Amino acid sequence: MDEKQALSAFAALSQETRLRIVRLLVTAGPDGMPAGAIGEAMDGASSSRMSFHLSHLEQSGLVESRRDGRSIIYSASYPALSGLLEFLMRDCCQGHPAVCSPVVNKLVACCEPAKDATHA
Numbered sequence: 001m002d003e004k005q006a007l008s009a010f011a012a013l014s015q016e017t018r019l020r021i022v023r024l025l026v027t028a029g030p031d032g033m034p035a036g037a038i039g040e041a042m043d044g045a046s047s048s049r050m051s052f053h054l055s056h057l058e059q060s061g062l063v064e065s066r067r068d069g070r071s072i073i074y075s076a077s078y079p080a081l082s083g084l085l086e087f088l089m090r091d092c093c094q095g096h097p098a099v100c101s102p103v104v105n106k107l108v109a110c111c112e113p114a115k116d117a118t119h120a
Contacts, residue, residue: 001083005061009084012060017042018053022062025076032075034068 001009013019024041025032033041039050054074057063061080065072 001087006084006087008060009062009080012057012062018057021053021057022076025063025074030075032073034071034073038074
């Protein structure tokens, strides 16, 4: 992730509702959630308000959408979230990456969706 992408991601996350949406979608896992369910989880926010926030998150690359019948399903973009963490840690430990590697690896691993044991 480059600086421009990171700035876009941070700008998207700097708003309370959008941060809550990303955290909700991370918890939901790779299957994601329908837009209506996200709105309900955000205290019944209007569909126009949710559309605005979800669009902003999608443009920043932190959220992805797909159509499933008449529904739009949103999910966290784990590669983008992982890239954001890597961007933050890139210059860690002032040029001694061996010191930071365990920390970076744990942070990046936490952004990878859990694999379903039945599909392993």
